[in-house]
Amino acid sequence: MSKYRKLFGFVFAISICLSSLTACGAASEQEAMEVGEGLKEGDAAPDFTATLVDGSEFKMSDHKDDVVILNFFASWCGPCMREMPAFDMLKKDEYSNLSILCVNCEEDKTTVDALVENHGFTFPIAYDEDGTIGAKYPSEGIPYTLIIKNGVIEKIFLGAQDADTQYKEYKGAIDACMN
Amino acid sequence: MKVGEHLKKFSRRYVQLITAVLYNCNVKGFATGTIWKGNSKGVCVPGLNCYSCPGAIASCPLGSLQTALVSSRYKFPYYIIGTLLLMGLFLGRFICGFLCPFGMIQEFLHKIPTPKLKKSKTTRGLTCIKYVLLVLFAVMIPIFYSAPGFCKYICLAGTLEAGIPLTFMQKKLRSLIGILFGWKVVLLLTIIIICIFAYRGFCRFICPLGAIYSFFQPVSFFGVQVDEAKCIHCDACVRNCKMDVKKICDRECIQCGECIRHCPVDAIHIGIRRIDRKKRSLQVIFIVLAVILIVVGLNSKGFHDIKSKAIRLCYECMGIG
Numbered sequence: 001m002s003k004y005r006k007l008f009g010f011v012f013a014i015s016i017c018l019s020s021l022t023a024c025g026a027a028s029e030q031e032a033m034e035v036g037e038g039l040k041e042g043d044a045a046p047d048f049t050a051t052l053v054d055g056s057e058f059k060m061s062d063h064k065d066d067v068v069i070l071n072f073f074a075s076w077c078g079p080c081m082r083e084m085p086a087f088d089m090l091k092k093d094e095y096s097n098l099s100i101l102c103v104n105c106e107e108d109k110t111t112v113d114a115l116v117e118n119h120g121f122t123f124p125i126a127y128d129e130d131g132t133i134g135a136k137y138p139s140e141g142i143p144y145t146l147i148i149k150n151g152v153i154e155k156i157f158l159g160a161q162d163a164d165t166q167y168k169e170y171k172g173a174i175d176a177c178m179n
Numbered sequence: 180m181k182v183g184e185h186l187k188k189f190s191r192r193y194v195q196l197i198t199a200v201l202y203n204c205n206v207k208g209f210a211t212g213t214i215w216k217g218n219s220k221g222v223c224v225p226g227l228n229c230y231s232c233p234g235a236i237a238s239c240p241l242g243s244l245q246t247a248l249v250s251s252r253y254k255f256p257y258y259i260i261g262t263l264l265l266m267g268l269f270l271g272r273f274i275c276g277f278l279c280p281f282g283m284i285q286e287f288l289h290k291i292p293t294p295k296l297k298k299s300k301t302t303r304g305l306t307c308i309k310y311v312l313l314v315l316f317a318v319m320i321p322i323f324y325s326a327p328g329f330c331k332y333i334c335l336a337g338t339l340e341a342g343i344p345l346t347f348m349q350k351k352l353r354s355l356i357g358i359l360f361g362w363k364v365v366l367l368l369t370i371i372i373i374c375i376f377a378y379r380g381f382c383r384f385i386c387p388l389g390a391i392y393s394f395f396q397p398v399s400f401f402g403v404q405v406d407e408a409k410c411i412h413c414d415a416c417v418r419n420c421k422m423d424v425k426k427i428c429d430r431e432c433i434q435c436g437e438c439i440r441h442c443p444v445d446a447i448h449i450g451i452r453r454i455d456r457k458k459r460s461l462q463v464i465f466i467v468l469a470v471i472l473i474v475v476g477l478n479s480k481g482f483h484d485i486k487s488k489a490i491r492l493c494y495e496c497m498g499i500g
Contacts, residue, residue, distance in 0.1 A: 076247070078500060079500045118252070140214070
């Protein structure tokens with residue numbers, strides 16, 4: 001009999017929790033992120049205006065004739081930081097109509113400024129303190145990199161390995177867009 | 180057994196169960212492969228619970244500490260250190276005994292009928308491993324190698340709660356699986372086997388969060404306490420304890436209260452502890468320090484920082500980074 005009581009107790013406790021928490025979950029459905037809710041290859045790249053570390057501005061719609069490599073990163077993200085030299089390598093390749101933009105995810109300006117100074121990055125890096133740009137390009141995680149040609153997303157990369165591997169991957173995708 | 184007696188006997192199990200459900204109450208996330216993106220992710224739960232788990236509605240303190248240390252060269256992690264200080268100060272390893280879902284899972288694993296590893300001087304010695312892992316993997320690797328070392332290479336919570344379910348549910352994440360994921364799955368299986376034979380093997384030998392909370396055992400507000408006036412020093416409490424304790428409420432005691440049942444003179448109690456004046460002064464100092472750290476952390480967007488990390492999948496925690 002005590003075994004039944006024990007079982008009943010567990011089932012009762014789980015039921016109470018699940019019913020109250022399902023209600024809680026349902027109330028904030030919009031806050032959860034659906035699988036595949038983000039952008040897909042072939043979608044139009046959402047427009048945004050970003051302020052860069054050097055003080056200039058980057059407007060996506062101004063780059064409709066370019067190939068744009070758009071990356072989302074943060075200082076706390078190990079894979080992001082490991083792949084960053086790939087963007088320096090791409091910059092050194094001096095493509096005539098390639099725009100590189102790395103958007104920092106929701107860290108404050110002082111952190112981003114210190115990071116850029118510390119690593120000596122020379123490619124364009126944008127602030128996104130309130131996550132406005134990130135919200136237009138939702139993804140499950142970072143690093144998240146998109147290759148955009150004529151305002152259309154051609155290729156999406158999720159995650160990253162080392163800088164050399166990523167350089168080859170990105171260069172391949174950029175070359176395919178240029179041809 | 181009457182309902183009242185039953186509740187008293189199994190109260191810890193109910194607390195563990197309710198805690199596990201509360202930590203992971205984004206039920207829809209489990210069904211659809213979603214992660215919670217609400218503001219509650221800016222708060223840390225006391226126990227080990229991966230924030231990349233589809234159900235998790237708050238952050239893991241150990242994961243948050245490591246990611247904060249990764250970027251500590253740019254911003255000191257006031258908020259998370261203050262939070263850990265406050266939780267440790269109030270509850271100590273009571274968190275391990277009552278508020279950690281992985282403690283509960285390990286206790287269930289240990290119920291599988293097999294020969295059990297008895298505690299000994301060797302197992303007591305092995306408990307020091309978690310302090311080494313704390314220093315090397317949870318502090319040094321994040322600071323000097325910019326990676327959440329424990330989450331990335333060891334943590335079973337990330338593999339079990341996030342890595343396995345999300346790579347199973349999301350095709351695009353499967354392409355990121357590599358050697359690291361294989362290592363973490365093998366390690367997870369090994370730890371599961373250890374936990375079948377050794378009571379709370381992960382807590383005793385591996386968990387750096389337990390190691391952090393163990394520092395607060397002498398001064399924590401809440402916990403188990405022995406009434407020295409009643410105690411007859413029969414050692415029944417220590418002999419019957421499955422953890423590697425030398426005395427009640429030492430660094431290995433998870434404050435589970437199991438010893439209360441074995442005390443022949445009812446000298447052990449669980450609740451607000453009475454401590455001497457010297458320790459009381461330490462408590463006050465720690466509280467003031469914790470509050471200062473949390474306030475400074477909040478002013479420097481510490482809450483926002485923890486949230487912005489936890490609303491994104493941690494590929495490294497999942498073993499695919």
